[in-house]
Amino acid sequence: MGANLPLSSDQISESNARLTPALEDEYDSLGRQLDRRGIDISAIKASVAEFSVAVPSWGAGRGGTRFAKFPIDGEPTNIHEKLEDCAVIHQLCGMTPRVSPHFPWDHVSDYAALREEADSLGLAFDAVNSNTFQDQPDQSVSYKTGSLSSTVEAVRQQAVEHNIDCIEIGKKLGSKALTVWVGDGSNFPGQQDLSRAYDRYLDASAHIYAALPDDWHMLLEHKMFEPAFYSSVISDWGSSILAAEQLGPKAKCLVDLGHHAPNVNIEQIVSRMHRFGKLGGFHFNDSKYGDDDLDSGSINPHQLFLIFNELVEAELNPRDGFDPAYMIDQSHNVTDPIESMMSSADAIATAYAKALLVDREALWRAQEINDAMMAFQALRQAYKTDVSPILGQVRLEKGGAIDMLSTYRQSGWRDRKARERKSVGLGAGIV
Numbered sequence: 001m002g003a004n005l006p007l008s009s010d011q012i013s014e015s016n017a018r019l020t021p022a023l024e025d026e027y028d029s030l031g032r033q034l035d036r037r038g039i040d041i042s043a044i045k046a047s048v049a050e051f052s053v054a055v056p057s058w059g060a061g062r063g064g065t066r067f068a069k070f071p072i073d074g075e076p077t078n079i080h081e082k083l084e085d086c087a088v089i090h091q092l093c094g095m096t097p098r099v100s101p102h103f104p105w106d107h108v109s110d111y112a113a114l115r116e117e118a119d120s121l122g123l124a125f126d127a128v129n130s131n132t133f134q135d136q137p138d139q140s141v142s143y144k145t146g147s148l149s150s151t152v153e154a155v156r157q158q159a160v161e162h163n164i165d166c167i168e169i170g171k172k173l174g175s176k177a178l179t180v181w182v183g184d185g186s187n188f189p190g191q192q193d194l195s196r197a198y199d200r201y202l203d204a205s206a207h208i209y210a211a212l213p214d215d216w217h218m219l220l221e222h223k224m225f226e227p228a229f230y231s232s233v234i235s236d237w238g239s240s241i242l243a244a245e246q247l248g249p250k251a252k253c254l255v256d257l258g259h260h261a262p263n264v265n266i267e268q269i270v271s272r273m274h275r276f277g278k279l280g281g282f283h284f285n286d287s288k289y290g291d292d293d294l295d296s297g298s299i300n301p302h303q304l305f306l307i308f309n310e311l312v313e314a315e316l317n318p319r320d321g322f323d324p325a326y327m328i329d330q331s332h333n334v335t336d337p338i339e340s341m342m343s344s345a346d347a348i349a350t351a352y353a354k355a356l357l358v359d360r361e362a363l364w365r366a367q368e369i370n371d372a373m374m375a376f377q378a379l380r381q382a383y384k385t386d387v388s389p390i391l392g393q394v395r396l397e398k399g400g401a402i403d404m405l406s407t408y409r410q411s412g413w414r415d416r417k418a419r420e421r422k423s424v425g426l427g428a429g430i431v
C-alpha cells in the first residue's frame, strides 16, 4: 500500500470493529454450508482476494448524457484529484489497485512524477486509452470524417500518431496495454463503402500495432452503434476478432458489456473469443436499453454471473493463455462515483465468487448425459448462494471496510473535497 493513503486507517478499523462479530458468525455459517457441498471456503476466499478490477480515471467524475451533466460538489477536476478518489475506492474495497487513464483528458507534463504520485496512493496504471472520437483544440485535422478509417490520409495519420503517443505515455506509466475504440462509422446507407472503411481501419491499425512493445496488448473495443447510427466500422465481436486475427498475437478483443444488441448472449461471445485466444479484456457496466453505462450488476446480475461462469471455465482451461484485463467502464449520472465504483467492484467480485462455487464435476457430468435440468441446477445452486461474508472477510483482511458505503460516508470525504476543490461548473454531455 502507498504512503499517502487518503482515509484514516483508524477510522476504518473502528467501523470494522462494530461489524466483525456478525461477519464472523455469517462467514462461519457459510463455511459450514459450503463444506457440506465439498467446497473449502478458505480456497474461495483466497481466489477472491487475488481478484482485481481496474477503474477508469474518467469514472471518478460525474458522467452525463448528451442532454446534460449535473456535477456534484467535490467532484475531481483533474487527474491528480481523480487518483485521490480512486485511492479511496481501493482503500475501502481492496480490489481496484489500478487506474486506466485516458488521453488527452489526463495529460500532464511529467508522467514519471504521475506514476510516483499514483504509487504513493497505493495505485498503479492499467491500459491507456486513446481518443480519436473528438477534436482537440491543438490538432491539425478534424475527426469529423472518422479517424483510423477516415477517407482522408492526413486524418488517419494523425489518429495513428496519437495512438503511438499513448503507447509512449503508457510506457512511462507502467501500462501494458493500449485500448483502442473508434467512433468511426456512418449515419446514412451509402454514406460509406463498408468494406473500404474496414480496409482503411486495418491498414492504419497495423501501424499502431507495429509500435507496440513485445509485452503489450492492443485491445480492440467494438461497439454496435453510437456515435454512428447506421453503421460502425468495428460494430461487433466478429469485426473485432477478424481485425485482431489479422493484426497479430498482441492484438486482442475487449468486450464492453453495453456494446451489443439487446439480449445478445454475451457469455457465448466470451466463450468463442477465448476458444481462439483473443479474449483480451472487459469493460464492466450494465444496461437496460443500449449503451446505458449503468452500474455493474444493477440491472442483470444473472448475466454477470453467467459471464463469470465462462471466465472461470476459461481459467480452468487456459488454452493459449488466459489473462484478461478487467475494468469498470460506467457513467455515474446520479450517484457519487466513488460509491458507484465500490458497489460495482463488489457486484463484479460477487459474480466471480459465485462462479467459483459452481460444482464443475456435476455440471460437466450433466452436460455429457444431456441432463438439462441438472446442468442448470449446478449453476442455479451457485447463483443462489449469498457470498457476501466471503467478500466482507476479504476486505477486512486487506484493511478495507466491511461496510464500504457507511465507512465512506462517515469519513466525510466528499464534503471535505467540496471545500478544497474548485467547482467543475456546468458541463454538457457525457465525459
Ligand SMILES: [Mn+2]
Binding pocket: 221, 256, 283, 329
Ligand atoms: Mn468501454
